Amino acid sequence: MEQYIIKGGNALKGEVNIAGAKNAALGILAGAMLTDETVIIENLPDVSDINAFIQAMQSIGCMVEHIDRNTIRVNAIAIDTTEVSESQMRKIRASYYMIGALTGKYHRSRVVLPGGCKIGTRPIDQHIKGFRALGATVDVKGGIVSTEADKLKGTDIYLDVVSVGATINIMLAAVLAEGKTIIENAAKEPHVVDIANFLNSMGANIKGAGTDTIRIRGVEKLHGTTYSVIPDQIEAGTFMFASAITGGNVLIKNVIPKHLESISAKLIEMGCEVYEYDDSVRVVSNGRLRKTNIKTLPYPGFPTDMQPQGAIALSMAEGTSIVTESIFENRFKYVDELTRMGAQVKVEGNVAIIEGVEKLSGANISAPDLRAGAALVIAALAAEGFSTIEDIHYIERGYEDFPRKLQGLGALIEKVTEEKEVRKFKLRVG
Numbered sequence: 001m002e003q004y005i006i007k008g009g010n011a012l013k014g015e016v017n018i019a020g021a022k023n024a025a026l027g028i029l030a031g032a033m034l035t036d037e038t039v040i041i042e043n044l045p046d047v048s049d050i051n052a053f054i055q056a057m058q059s060i061g062c063m064v065e066h067i068d069r070n071t072i073r074v075n076a077i078a079i080d081t082t083e084v085s086e087s088q089m090r091k092i093r094a095s096y097y098m099i100g101a102l103t104g105k106y107h108r109s110r111v112v113l114p115g116g117c118k119i120g121t122r123p124i125d126q127h128i129k130g131f132r133a134l135g136a137t138v139d140v141k142g143g144i145v146s147t148e149a150d151k152l153k154g155t156d157i158y159l160d161v162v163s164v165g166a167t168i169n170i171m172l173a174a175v176l177a178e179g180k181t182i183i184e185n186a187a188k189e190p191h192v193v194d195i196a197n198f199l200n201s202m203g204a205n206i207k208g209a210g211t212d213t214i215r216i217r218g219v220e221k222l223h224g225t226t227y228s229v230i231p232d233q234i235e236a237g238t239f240m241f242a243s244a245i246t247g248g249n250v251l252i253k254n255v256i257p258k259h260l261e262s263i264s265a266k267l268i269e270m271g272c273e274v275y276e277y278d279d280s281v282r283v284v285s286n287g288r289l290r291k292t293n294i295k296t297l298p299y300p301g302f303p304t305d306m307q308p309q310g311a312i313a314l315s316m317a318e319g320t321s322i323v324t325e326s327i328f329e330n331r332f333k334y335v336d337e338l339t340r341m342g343a344q345v346k347v348e349g350n351v352a353i354i355e356g357v358e359k360l361s362g363a364n365i366s367a368p369d370l371r372a373g374a375a376l377v378i379a380a381l382a383a384e385g386f387s388t389i390e391d392i393h394y395i396e397r398g399y400e401d402f403p404r405k406l407q408g409l410g411a412l413i414e415k416v417t418e419e420k421e422v423r424k425f426k427l428r429v430g
């Protein structure tokens with residue numbers, strides 16, 4: 001019965017350090033398999049999605065050793081199969097990066113179809129279109145994607161939807177292809193840029209990452225490197241909203257403020273003060289938030305992975321707000337749980353209409369997915385009384401030491417495994 005027990009009502013205060021970006025790290029791990037030389041990856045977040053991906057790498061013979069908690073040494077020379085049947089892979093979305101990396105290096109792969117959060121249908125047709133355009137045959141049968149090619153040849157690929165996963169996957173497959181690949185309508189997210197920078201540090205020739213046209217000139221071989229993953233934009237944004245919603249004053253450290261601009265802009269519209277420094281941001285709130293509207297969009301727009309945190313803050317803001325989800329079709333599953341805490345939210349299709357209430361009250365709730373789970377934790381931190389959050393394994397997929405970091409800011413939260421610990425917590429915090 002692993003769960004978080006929370007007593008809400010404390011304004012968060014202090015400093016918090018942000019971990020490396022999970023979604024960048026997943027692509028970097030896959031990219032590290034493109035060379036037989038040793039790659040050192042620093043600032044790797046210690047979260048279950050990363051650990052599942054590492055296990056899958058090890059299951060095909062890739063050597064991965066921890067130098068310390070957040071640094072690993074990878075060597076792919078001993079990979080002896082391109083079949084990834086690891087059951088772990090079904091749980092994480094980024095299992096699809098195995099397809100790009102293995103097809104790029106070995107011209108074949110057999111990988112179980114990706115899992116991840118159930119926030120929409122999440123097709124991978126654009127990834128497949130890219131691999132086919134590069135010259136691979138791709139077959140999807142019985143939940144397994146198989147690819148095969150004599151050789152990969154650079155080409156022009158236009159993405160019909162702006163897809164982070166397809167952009168990264170095509171980069172992974174194309175860096176060792178013959179000739180030039182151009183990805184049009186590419187995703188511009190910070191982790192696309194980070195993975196391109198990482199691959200370039202291994203000797204790849206990728207230009208234009210961060211714009212909607214990425215140009216890749218294939219090289220024969222990649223070499224080893226030491227690379228530090230960028231800070232996690234979404235973890236940082238989650239703490240920014242946690243400060244806002246609890247009337248807090250939190251310095252969020254080890255971030256790239258530029259990546260947080262759409263989030264900072266919304267917090268300012270909601271009445272918070274946001275101070276940007278070189279590698280940190282401070283969010284100060286008096287706890288009385290104002291209504292605003294949020295629409296999720298590809299970067300540099302407001303991230304879909306911050307939509308639940310934004311909506312939860314607006315559920316306690318003065319006035320009526322509208323939140324439009326334009327990336328995934330099933331991303332309001334947390335609204336039922338939020339309603340049980342006293343929020344007034346009506347969902348119509350991809351739009352949530354939120355009537356702000358003055359206070360939420362604690363409740364026993366479950367995390368429906370990774371980001372909504374984290375958002376419900378911050379709702380509970382602002383709510384009156386006790387809450388328990390179940391299914392925290394979703395949250396642990398993407399947040400390193402979430403309860404410990406929140407405790408460091410004065411939150412009353414604990415991870416418990418037995419009923420008796422719940423009672424102890426309640427006695428202790430009163």
Ligand code: UD1
Pocket residue numbers: 023026093094120121122123124125126127128161162163164165166187303304305327328329
């Ligand atoms: C990644 C992130 C996820 C984030 C999302 C959007 C990882 C591991 N996950 O997910 O946290 O919420 O970006 O920022 O990095 N689509 C297609 N066909 C495809 C691929 C995507 O139609 O082949 C659609 C999707 O259904 C969705 C949209 O494109 O509507 C964006 O998806 P995409 O950017 O690919 O998201 P993911 O890579 O799955």
